Amino acid sequence: PAVIKEKILQKYPPKVARKRAKQILINEALENETPEITANVRTIPGIITMRGCTYAGCKGVIMGPTRDIVNITHGPIGCGFYSWLTRRNQTDASADGAENYMTYCFSTDMQDKDIIFGGEKKLEAAIQEAYDLFHPKGICIFATCPVGLIGDDIHAVAAKMKERLGDCNVFAFSCEGYKGVSQSAGHHIANNQVFRHLVGLNDEQKPGEYKINLLGEYNIGGDGFEIDRIFKKCGITNIATFSGNSSYDQFASAHTADLNAVMCHRSINYVADMLEVKYGVPWVKVNFIGAQSTAKSLRKIARYFDDPVLTERVEAVIAEELPPVMEEAAKVRPRTEGKTAMLFVGGSRAHHYQELFKELGMKTVSAGYEFAHRDDYEGRHVLPGLKVDADSRNIEEIEVNPDETRFNPRKSEEELAALEESGLAFKEYDGMIPDMEKGTMVIDDLNQYEAEKMVELLKPDIFCAGIKEKFSIQKLGIPMKQLHSYDSGGPYAGFKGAVNFYHEIDRLVNSKVWGYLKAPWQENPELSATYVWE
Ligand code: CFM
Numbered sequence: 001p002a003v004i005k006e007k008i009l010q011k012y013p014p015k016v017a018r019k020r021a022k023q024i025l026i027n028e029a030l031e032n033e034t035p036e037i038t039a040n041v042r043t044i045p046g047i048i049t050m051r052g053c054t055y056a057g058c059k060g061v062i063m064g065p066t067r068d069i070v071n072i073t074h075g076p077i078g079c080g081f082y083s084w085l086t087r088r089n090q091t092d093a094s095a096d097g098a099e100n101y102m103t104y105c106f107s108t109d110m111q112d113k114d115i116i117f118g119g120e121k122k123l124e125a126a127i128q129e130a131y132d133l134f135h136p137k138g139i140c141i142f143a144t145c146p147v148g149l150i151g152d153d154i155h156a157v158a159a160k161m162k163e164r165l166g167d168c169n170v171f172a173f174s175c176e177g178y179k180g181v182s183q184s185a186g187h188h189i190a191n192n193q194v195f196r197h198l199v200g201l202n203d204e205q206k207p208g209e210y211k212i213n214l215l216g217e218y219n220i221g222g223d224g225f226e227i228d229r230i231f232k233k234c235g236i237t238n239i240a241t242f243s244g245n246s247s248y249d250q251f252a253s254a255h256t257a258d259l260n261a262v263m264c265h266r267s268i269n270y271v272a273d274m275l276e277v278k279y280g281v282p283w284v285k286v287n288f289i290g291a292q293s294t295a296k297s298l299r300k301i302a303r304y305f306d307d308p309v310l311t312e313r314v315e316a317v318i319a320e321e322l323p324p325v326m327e328e329a330a331k332v333r334p335r336t337e338g339k340t341a342m343l344f345v346g347g348s349r350a351h352h353y354q355e356l357f358k359e360l361g362m363k364t365v366s367a368g369y370e371f372a373h374r375d376d377y378e379g380r381h382v383l384p385g386l387k388v389d390a391d392s393r394n395i396e397e398i399e400v401n402p403d404e405t406r407f408n409p410r411k412s413e414e415e416l417a418a419l420e421e422s423g424l425a426f427k428e429y430d431g432m433i434p435d436m437e438k439g440t441m442v443i444d445d446l447n448q449y450e451a452e453k454m455v456e457l458l459k460p461d462i463f464c465a466g467i468k469e470k471f472s473i474q475k476l477g478i479p480m481k482q483l484h485s486y487d488s489g490g491p492y493a494g495f496k497g498a499v500n501f502y503h504e505i506d507r508l509v510n511s512k513v514w515g516y517l518k519a520p521w522q523e524n525p526e527l528s529a530t531y532v533w534e
């Protein structure tokens with residue numbers, strides 16, 4: 001790995017090489033210590049990053065999967081269009097009276113004249129038009145780069161329209177694309193506004209036992225449907241998913257749940273913390289990617305509620321569902337054992353999906369996040385030591401206090417301590433680095449050049465990333481699996497999802513087609529000879 005790192009850095013000017021060196025880490029054995037990586041910093045100009053923008057993280061990722069809020073992009077049409085369902089977030093609007101606006105793309109379609117003379121009037125008209133057509137419970141407004149540059153006051157327009165419409169909750173997000181260094185800033189902005197304007201609006205107690213929220217699950221390719229199927233079978237009530245298959249009312253009722261199960265902590269840990277401070281709902285980390293992780297996460301939830309009825313049901317579901325999945329893995333394993341993978345995905349999948357590869361006997365030789373922070377690499381314990389730079393200071397940190405009437409600690413200090421004692425960790429997660437084998441390479445904010453170089457030097461059996469990487473990697477003759485949109489596949493979460501994933505990876509790494517990818521002149525060097533005129 002040291003040679004590979006060296007070879008990658010050679011190409012860069014010295015200053016760039018010095019910066020990138022801190023984001024390319026060789027996972028070495030340190031005595032009781034995880035090596036430190038630089039993360040969540042600006043991409044070096046000129047580098048073709050895999051990252052997206054702050055608007056994408058706010059509008060596309062967090063708010064995109066909510067079916068009955070009208071999400072209006074204030075900006076040029078491309079921003080709205082390219083964040084419209086490309087993530088393959090699914091929703092179920094089959095219930096009586098359920099609305100689904102996800103099939104529409106709402107945008108103010110800003111033109112040159114709006115940039116010059118201001119777009120507030122146009123935004124106001126767009127909100128009115130959406131209201132007249134649909135009468136939604138909520139309308140959200142998202143700022144794109146030009147909106148911040150020209151200074152349209154989207155919050156003032158939202159407040160004015162909320163007042164005028166009366167029965168529609170209108171609020172806005174200052175999530176201009178350039179606002180932070182990546183999508184990650186957009187998650188934080190989205191979390192703040194949802195918490196401020198929506199969570200806690202509905203105090204009605206929903207029926208059901210063992211009430212949880214599932215935070216950081218976005219129902220990509222139907223993952224959330226599979227997790228909900230398992231919850232239902234166990235008798236666990238899911239009050240709100242943030243934000244896969246979610247509705248306005250789910251967010252509004254989230255404070256009535258008794259536990260927050262946090263799956264993608266990178267995108268949503270802010271909401272988990274705020275729900276705990278304001279309403280007294282504790283949180284634990286879960287992961288439903290991988291059959292074993294699914295079983296472990298269910299047991300974690302059962303341990304929290306500490307009720308033999310639930311524990312028995314959870315054990316019965318695991319006993320019924322896990323063995324057939326492991327049998328399936330065992331069938332595939334002889335064809336996948338010992339093969340290698342590289343995973344470069346946004347903020348948590350590059351870590352979570354290593355579980356599924358492990359179940360296939362495959363080794364992740366290199367992995368990294370596009371935009372995660374040091375805690376996602378090294379573990380949550382590094383949080384107190386993280387330095388706040390100018391870019392992170394630019395993102396609002398909202399002050400939350402215990403609610404005067406509704407703060408209700410779900411467990412006493414003693415109960416929490418006893419659960420901790422028994423091995424249930426609250427507010428805690430491990431990072432990717434300690435979970436990976438020694439000698440593997442962890443690379444933050446990988447770019448196009450480095451991706452190709454890594455494939456050339458390490459020749460993995462499969463490369464996982466997103467749409468921008470898909471075809472350049474395939475052209476190198478390596479199977480490429482999108483771990484964002486899942487290409488056209490999924491679900492991959494839970495028990496049934498794991499089986500889908502095993503079959504998909506088996507198909508990809510054992511396909512002969514990649515061997516035929518050599519161009520004729522690579523197979524027959526004489527064909528590359530230059531033609532010379534007589
Ligand atoms: Fe969380 Fe996500 Fe991810 Fe993410 Fe994303 Fe995504 Fe992702 Mo694409 S919320 S951090 S901002 S798990 S959209 S569903 S696949 S980069 S690894």
Ligand code: HCA
Pocket residue numbers: 052053056057060086087088183346465466467468482484485
């Ligand atoms: C985003 C969304 C994205 C992009 C995926 C990709 C997703 O970050 O704006 O690059 O293929 O999952 O759809 O992460």
